[in-house]
Each structure stands twice: as C-alpha cells, then as structure tokens.
Amino acid sequence: MRTILAAAALLAGAAVAQAAEGWIVLDSPHDVSITADRLETIIDNSPATLVARIDHQAYWSSHRPPS
Numbered sequence: 001m002r003t004i005l006a007a008a009a010l011l012a013g014a015a016v017a018q019a020a021e022g023w024i025v026l027d028s029p030h031d032v033s034i035t036a037d038r039l040e041t042i043i044d045n046s047p048a049t050l051v052a053r054i055d056h057q058a059y060w061s062s063h064r065p066p067s
Contacts, residue, residue, distance in 0.1 A: 028035040036053065043050045 030038070040050055040053060
C-alpha cells in the first residue's frame with residue numbers, strides 16, 4: 001500500500017511540474033480582487049480571451065458542505 005501511495009505522489013508531482021513548465025509565476029502586492037481586475041484588463045487589451053472569472057469565495061459562502 002505504501003508503495004502505491006508513494007508512486008501516486010511521484011506521478012502527481014511530475015504532472016504538476018510538467019503543467020507549470022513555461023508559466024511565469026509572480027506574487028502580487030495587491031489583494032485577490034485587485035489582482036484579478038488588473039489581469040482581466042490586461043487580457044481584455046490583448047488578443048487573448050478571458051473565458052470565465054469565477055468567484056470561489058461567493059460560491060462557497062452559499063454552498064457549504066454538510067457537517
């Protein structure tokens with residue numbers, strides 16, 4: 001069982017590392033809302049298309065899992 005879990009953890013780590021390849025990750029000095037607004041403006045002014053902007057906090061504030 002430990003071998004299976006260790007193998008799964010290694011594969012998951014490799015998948016994350018592979019998915020992140022080519023990405024530029026930066027910390028923002030702004031809060032999440034301002035950072036998302038700024039990113040949306042940058043995307044709107046580029047040839048890229050913003051497909052969706054999801055407010056996870058609003059969703060989970062009204063969809064709490066049963067305790």
